[in-house]
Amino acid sequence: MSAATAPARTAGPAGPTEGRVTLPRVVHSEWIKFRTLRSSWLTLLAAAVLTVALGTLFCWATVSHWDRLPAGERAHFTPVEHSLRGYLPAQLAVGVLGVLVISGEYSTGMIRASLSAVPRRLPVLWAKAAVFGAVTWVVTTASAVTAFLVGQSVLSAKHVDTTFSAPGVTRAVLGAGLYLTVVGLLAVGLGSLIRSTAGGIATVFGLLLVVPGLAEALPSNWHDAIAPYLPSNAGQALTVVQQGPGDLAPWTGFAVLCGYAAAALAGAAVALKRRDA
Amino acid sequence: MIEAVGLTKRYGPKTAVADLSFSVRPGVVTGFLGPNGAGKSTTMRMLLGLDAPTAGHATVNGRRYAEHRAPLHEVGAMLEARAVHTGRSAFNHLLALAATHGIPRRRVEEVIEAVGLREVARRRAGGFSLGMGQRLGIASALLGDPATLILDEPVNGLDPEGILWIRNLLKSLAAEGRTVLVSSHLMSEMALTAEHLIVIGRGRLIADTSVAEFTRRASSGGAVRVRTPDSVRLGELLRTLPGVTVTPDDDVQVLLVEGADSEQVGRLAAEHALVLFELVPRQASLEEAFMEITRDAVEYEAVTAAPALIEEPTV
Ligand SMILES: Nc1ncnc2c1ncn2[C@@H]1O[C@H](COP(=O)(O)OP(=O)(O)OP(=O)(O)O)[C@@H](O)[C@H]1O
Numbered sequence: 001m002s003a004a005t006a007p008a009r010t011a012g013p014a015g016p017t018e019g020r021v022t023l024p025r026v027v028h029s030e031w032i033k034f035r036t037l038r039s040s041w042l043t044l045l046a047a048a049v050l051t052v053a054l055g056t057l058f059c060w061a062t063v064s065h066w067d068r069l070p071a072g073e074r075a076h077f078t079p080v081e082h083s084l085r086g087y088l089p090a091q092l093a094v095g096v097l098g099v100l101v102i103s104g105e106y107s108t109g110m111i112r113a114s115l116s117a118v119p120r121r122l123p124v125l126w127a128k129a130a131v132f133g134a135v136t137w138v139v140t141t142a143s144a145v146t147a148f149l150v151g152q153s154v155l156s157a158k159h160v161d162t163t164f165s166a167p168g169v170t171r172a173v174l175g176a177g178l179y180l181t182v183v184g185l186l187a188v189g190l191g192s193l194i195r196s197t198a199g200g201i202a203t204v205f206g207l208l209l210v211v212p213g214l215a216e217a218l219p220s221n222w223h224d225a226i227a228p229y230l231p232s233n234a235g236q237a238l239t240v241v242q243q244g245p246g247d248l249a250p251w252t253g254f255a256v257l258c259g260y261a262a263a264a265l266a267g268a269a270v271a272l273k274r275r276d277a
Numbered sequence: 278m279i280e281a282v283g284l285t286k287r288y289g290p291k292t293a294v295a296d297l298s299f300s301v302r303p304g305v306v307t308g309f310l311g312p313n314g315a316g317k318s319t320t321m322r323m324l325l326g327l328d329a330p331t332a333g334h335a336t337v338n339g340r341r342y343a344e345h346r347a348p349l350h351e352v353g354a355m356l357e358a359r360a361v362h363t364g365r366s367a368f369n370h371l372l373a374l375a376a377t378h379g380i381p382r383r384r385v386e387e388v389i390e391a392v393g394l395r396e397v398a399r400r401r402a403g404g405f406s407l408g409m410g411q412r413l414g415i416a417s418a419l420l421g422d423p424a425t426l427i428l429d430e431p432v433n434g435l436d437p438e439g440i441l442w443i444r445n446l447l448k449s450l451a452a453e454g455r456t457v458l459v460s461s462h463l464m465s466e467m468a469l470t471a472e473h474l475i476v477i478g479r480g481r482l483i484a485d486t487s488v489a490e491f492t493r494r495a496s497s498g499g500a501v502r503v504r505t506p507d508s509v510r511l512g513e514l515l516r517t518l519p520g521v522t523v524t525p526d527d528d529v530q531v532l533l534v535e536g537a538d539s540e541q542v543g544r545l546a547a548e549h550a551l552v553l554f555e556l557v558p559r560q561a562s563l564e565e566a567f568m569e570i571t572r573d574a575v576e577y578e579a580v581t582a583a584p585a586l587i588e589e590p591t592v
Pocket residue numbers: 288291292293311312313314315316317318319320357462
């Protein structure tokens with residue numbers, strides 16, 4: 001190789017902010033990082049497919065059994081929740097992506113390049129969360145709306161479909177996207193704290209799937225006091241239109257989930273500042 | 278300009294770097310030498326603010342690294358462990374780093390061209406060979422056109438052509454007035470590339486000296502190989518000098534002289550009108566001298582090692 005000289009400076013700092021690290025620039029950088037990894041789009045595609053396909057499948061199965069359903073079940077049938085059945089499995093894909101956006105940097109060593117470029121460190125975490133949150137919100141909300149519309153058109157065969165204007169429906173559909181986004185942000189926080197992909201994913205899955213199951217095993221008065229405040233149960237309150245007796249109110253529940261995500265991100269911020277990279 | 282003052286790093290009970298102070302001047306390549314586990318990479322991570330020192334501090338271009346508002350324009354770094362996401366292409370990796378400072382895409386293309394990665398820039402970095410990975414590391418270090426470069430073992434795993442390329446690149450960067458700190462565990466490589474040396478062993482400073490000085494000391498009291506048709510006569514003359522030992526070689530014309538340098542041997546031969554065919558200072562002594570002083574550092578671990586070689590910084 002003959003290029004032995006360094007290329008001359010073309011992008012030197014000129015003005016006071018010229019060439020400096022700014023939060024919008026870090027966001028731009030994180031967007032480039034996000035969009036240039038195949039895993040980002042594969043996991044989002046998985047989340048979208050799960051949301052739409054499972055929702056449609058459930059609606060189709062209901063339509064084909066509708067005439068044989070007992071009257072009690074028909075009375076409790078909620079077409080919006082039925083068409084959104086796919087968003088809960090989708091949370092696993094979103095959770096994996098949330099962990100990966102940060103653990104992938106630790107496992108490959110990229111984090112050192114990232115933190116050398118942005119030695120104040122916290123902008124990297126905020127920008128990552130912002131880019132991940134925005135893209136995930138768009139994709140999961142679009143998926144939930146699609147699942148709802150497709151599901152209702154399937155259900156219309158038996159005239160049991162609903163519309164956005166029915167009580168709670170818009171909130172539930174948009175709530176599915178909000179729930180998935182905040183669960184994802186919780187995963188970003190946990191992934192950043194734990195640093196390892198396997199450990200991060202195990203923790204997120206444990207928190208979303210195993211912990212609610214364990215809560216079931218508690219004595220019922222304990223269970224009733226704790227279960228509604230678990231991140232998954234609390235957040236899912238936003239997506240139901242028929243409140244169960246112990247459920248938190250929709251926005252209260254969602255606020256509790258946001259609290260978990262905020263706590264995880266705050267912990268991640270403190271750890272990122274303190275620990276060696 | 279890099280300055281380290283009392284840098285210390287402990288990982289649990291293990292002291293990786295102990296009270297290390299040195300400064301690295303602009304305009305010359307400074308070699309950062311030490312055997313495996315000496316603490317070179319740890320020191321470099323502390324210079325870049327990636328690891329927090331247990332004690333002491335370091336500044337680059339007059340400020341702690343983390344206080345720079347545009348660090349890529351101040352310091353370009355290449356770390357030992359590849360700091361690249363394996364799933365991303367070289368081009369996108371550099372583009373993402375550049376974006377943090379608003380460095381234009383044109384500059385990314387420039388550095389890719391400069392390190393010779395144009396053909397593979399769109400391929401996943403995970404599939405890169407060792408040499409390609411090193412070139413990508415150099416490209417990211419050059420991205421912000423920084424005044425200071427910190428490179429951890431850049432020649433590691435490179436083929437001879439790549440080594441030559443890096444050597445020339447480092448020299449030209451220094452010639453432009455930049456500060457260049459390069460770690461290595463090969464004394465022979467640093468002797469060809471660097472002008473100044475900082476040698477550490479077990480996390481402690483062993484030598485802070487110019488390469489010329491190091492070489493001079495390494496070969497003083499030195500060893501010389503002489504080939505002469507008058508080997509018997511020259512051997513007799515040399516043995517009369519104090520502190521000189523002469524060992525005959527398998528080749529009857531060859532003498533291995535210790536305790537006299539080539540200058541003394543040459544003069545002696547001239548005084549007695551003896552013909553010399555070869556007069557060679559023993560070059561292996563450079564690497565040996567390096568091993569010698571670092572071995573000492575291990576032995577005298579608890580005391581300040583080999584103070585004779587530590588010069589006061591000249592600037
Ligand atoms: N994160 C860490 N945790 C614990 N010990 C560490 C850590 N990083 C380095 N060490 C230890 O500190 C010492 C110095 O390591 P370092 O990697 O800095 O050496 P080095 O001079 O770069 O060696 P090499 O030539 O092999 O690259 C080693 O004994 C190493 O095991």
